[in-house]
Amino acid sequence: MDRMGDSFSTVEEHIAINKKINQLLKEDKKVIQSQCKILLLGTGDSGKSTFLKQLRMIHGGFSEEQRRLYAKVIHQEIFKAMSRIMSGMRVENSPCANPKNKIYSQMFNYQHIDKLNEKHIRAIHHLLADEAFKHCTEDSEKYFFKNLDRITTEDYIPSFQDILHIQSPTTGIFEYSFEAQNITFRFFDVGGKKSERRKWIHCFENVSAIIYIASLSEYDENRMRESVALFDTVVHFPFFAECKIILFLNKTDKLTEKIQSSDLKTYFPEFEGRRQNAQDAMLFIRKLYQDKALCQETNIPRNVFCQYICAINTTNVIELFNDVKDIICEQHLKEYKTL
Numbered sequence: 001m002d003r004m005g006d007s008f009s010t011v012e013e014h015i016a017i018n019k020k021i022n023q024l025l026k027e028d029k030k031v032i033q034s035q036c037k038i039l040l041l042g043t044g045d046s047g048k049s050t051f052l053k054q055l056r057m058i059h060g061g062f063s064e065e066q067r068r069l070y071a072k073v074i075h076q077e078i079f080k081a082m083s084r085i086m087s088g089m090r091v092e093n094s095p096c097a098n099p100k101n102k103i104y105s106q107m108f109n110y111q112h113i114d115k116l117n118e119k120h121i122r123a124i125h126h127l128l129a130d131e132a133f134k135h136c137t138e139d140s141e142k143y144f145f146k147n148l149d150r151i152t153t154e155d156y157i158p159s160f161q162d163i164l165h166i167q168s169p170t171t172g173i174f175e176y177s178f179e180a181q182n183i184t185f186r187f188f189d190v191g192g193k194k195s196e197r198r199k200w201i202h203c204f205e206n207v208s209a210i211i212y213i214a215s216l217s218e219y220d221e222n223r224m225r226e227s228v229a230l231f232d233t234v235v236h237f238p239f240f241a242e243c244k245i246i247l248f249l250n251k252t253d254k255l256t257e258k259i260q261s262s263d264l265k266t267y268f269p270e271f272e273g274r275r276q277n278a279q280d281a282m283l284f285i286r287k288l289y290q291d292k293a294l295c296q297e298t299n300i301p302r303n304v305f306c307q308y309i310c311a312i313n314t315t316n317v318i319e320l321f322n323d324v325k326d327i328i329c330e331q332h333l334k335e336y337k338t339l
């Protein structure tokens with residue numbers, strides 16, 4: 001009797017366990033159905049984190065307290081930029097145009113600082129006025145130097161534009177989520193530098209869409225070929241066979257400026273478009289990427305949604321993201337309709 005009782009309770013237990021498992025599976029399905037995972041991929045410096053900052057801005061923004069935290073990063077970035085420029089000038093043996101500025105140049109030596117002090121600020125002002133220094137600054141640095149007075153006031157709170165201009169390579173994986181159209185969009189931002197890419201595999205599961213961000217303005221560096229090759233790998237990676245792929249060709253503003261003085265044909269002799277013409281340059285670069293979307297066996301192109309973008313321009317990102325959101329939702333619903 002006891003044995004029968006035992007086996008009876010075991011069957012009941014099994015039924016209960018099965019019921020529980022089914023219930024958990026259903027809940028899992030619901031969670032999966034209501035969540036949409038999107039990876040931001042691309043080589044370093046292409047604009048992934050900038051795009052994500054824009055999404056954060058659009059869906060809630062940055063509180064004053066959060067913005068305040070960036071002040072230290074910006075001060076450190078300015079100090080780092082000064083150190084880089086000074087060491088570059090030393091290596092190239094190009095001293096300051098005004099010999100009196102040598103003393104100021106020696107103040108920047110990659111040491112760690114929390115905040116620029118009065119001596120640093122005075123030195124930066126002197127060096128900014130030096131002819132030899134003027135030719136050595138890069139884009140994001142120019143932005144911060146131009147705004148130096150505002151950035152170095154005692155009660156400085158970074159503006160959203162300041163935050164967008166920070167050039168701080170991502171290390172690790174960051175997630176940012178928000179809700180729209182009854183779906184939780186989960187964005188994953190990864191570091192694009194080579195040493196960071198081996199971490200990408202940790203977020204490859206259940207991906208609905210990949211937004212591959214490439215910089216248009218690095219055509220005069222090897223980095224463009226590296227980015228095209230990486231896109232090729234991503235498009236043909238078996239893990240992503242079912243994902244929607246979206247290609248953002250970023251930094252349209254920088255390309256438009258650069259193309260005036262740096263000839264695309266020097267770096268890509270096969271370019272036959274009009275010189276100093278941003279439109280033709282953009283079409284050429286777009287084709288470099290699109291050619292990689294061809295399936296090698298069938299010669300049929302993979303459907304890639306491609307858009308030009310300027311990630312530091314909020315209006316542009318809002319417009320574009322609305323289109324992209326619809327594409328991602330459509331793909332997501334198609335994927336999970338059968339669950």
Ligand SMILES: Nc1nc2c(ncn2[C@@H]2O[C@H](COP(=O)(O)OP(=O)(O)OP(=O)(O)O)[C@@H](O)[C@H]2O)c(=O)[nH]1
Pocket residue numbers: 042043044045046047048049050051139140164165166167168169170171190191192193250251252253254309310311312313
């Ligand atoms: N002019 C211009 N600068 C941009 C644009 N998008 C991004 N940037 C700048 O490019 C730099 C790098 O941008 P990030 O978003 O940090 O690049 P990332 O792809 O996240 O780089 P990693 O984290 O190293 O992979 C920052 O200084 C940005 O302000 C753009 O459309 N135009």
Ligand SMILES: [Mg+2]
Pocket residue numbers: 048049050168169170189190191192
């Ligand atoms: Mg980043």
